[in-house]
Amino acid sequence: MPLENLTILTDAELLEALKTDNSLAFDTLYERYWLIAYQAAFKRLRDESAAEDITQDIFLQLWLRRQELQIEYLKSYLLTSVRNNVLKRMEKENRILPVDKLLEEITIQKGAADAALIEKELKRLYENVISGLPKAQQQIFRMRYEQDLSTAEIAEQLQLSRKTVQNQLGKSVQQLKESLLFWAILFFMK
């Protein structure tokens, strides 16, 4: 494949070339999409090196799995990969921005109208999730996460054992407690 033509090739053509181990095609795709992937990760994690790691990882996977991957739209494939990686990292490294903080940030950066729209949508979806739970569990959930009561307080109010409350809240209460320690720690930095 003549070098001169690589940049004018479409994603689909470059992906074909990738299957024949053409590293120049890979370089060209990297050139084309690295920044999109990087910024997508950065917006969520606000951390340069975490965003770099994710960008690195998704392109590495693109190369290593070049034979097996069936990609129709490269950009959406890459952005989905970024999302998977970011969500994993949010959990693993406890880089979770609570929704109220997120809305605050959006209000500052984009204005109240945008923030309100997002808030409405998130609320609706949250209700969907909660209403999908059995009644008893729903109540415990709301007390725990909306009224911010401790499991001991919930147990007392509902006349349940603390153990039951914990079970209802799901497996890893210990994990939740740990995460509460980070409640005050904003991972959002300037």
Next chain:
Amino acid sequence: MDHSFLRGLLKKYREGNASPDEIELLHTYYDAFELMEPDPTNSEEQLNERKGRIKYAIDHAIAHQEQVLPVRRLRLRSWLIAAGLVLAAGSGIFWWMQNSTSGPKVADVQSTPVSTDVTPGTNRAVLVLADGSSLLLDDAQKGELSRQANAIINKTADGQIVYENQAANEPAPLVYNTISTPRAGQYRLTLTDGTKVWLNAATSLQFPASFNGKERRVKLTGEAYFEVAQNAAQPFIVETPYQTVEVLGTHFNVNAYKDEALSRTTLLEGKVKVQSGTSSQVIKPGQQAACIQAGSIQINEADTEEAVAWKNGYFKFNKADIKTIMRQLERWYDVEVEYYGAVPTDLFVGKINRSENISGVLRILELSKVQFKIENRKIIVGSK
């Protein structure tokens, strides 16, 4: 919907236990961040640095995953900081190249401006005939230049030399011709058997004007790429100071410069046998045989594109250190290189068009921590 609630969701999501509603909620939460500000560092220089750094890490990881030679792994590990630059492939990824060579920001960061310039090498060589007479090939006219043994030497319109076999009743005597390129020169040649040879700068090839006998034997110093015409009855042999390469019909590159620590044969197609001293090894396509001295052959997986980049009109560096790069520039631009202070340890990944003036190449390299000063034909290399 606080932190710990989200954390619980993320865990379920990771474990594949999230319900469709929960997935939708998480995705919406994720999408909301789209409205956040992107990374504010966006100067061209910083972006290029970041782009190069990530790409370097990717290439490094690929090299590890796909197994590279132990020697190289060892060397790579000892380099802690690697400022990788992903450079443009000549006119290939040209937009980037143009941006990085002509952008005002790049020029701004150069503490030492490139004051004078050196133009790249051109097609030129000297052909020494059997009687000792020599022909200058840069401006020699088109058409028949000379006759040697049973061969007619022609210069074609596109500026290469072709040896053509002339019908003859008697076998030709074995007479040798030598073609030599100077620094900043390159040349192409077709031998009487149809074998095509590309000569890089500062290279010399001695070959019989007509091949007869059991083998086709040529002698090389410097670097050449061979596309050997198939002839199982008459093996083609390339002799260099430290290794001898025997082939039937293949495409391969031989790099045997005296100032390179290793003499390397890289195979693109077919099969070749590399001999060094008393040991010999057969290499497969994609492999490289490296000899430090006579008798030691090390087989490595090679970046074949890097090995023959010069023939295709560009430099390709795959984690090359500055000294390796500068040796190539010395030969192609006919310049002398001096190091001022500690030799920078950055590694470079990328491609640069060989038709650039030297300043174009140096400007791209200067995106790392290296800086250059040109004084006449001397390049001084230092750290920023």
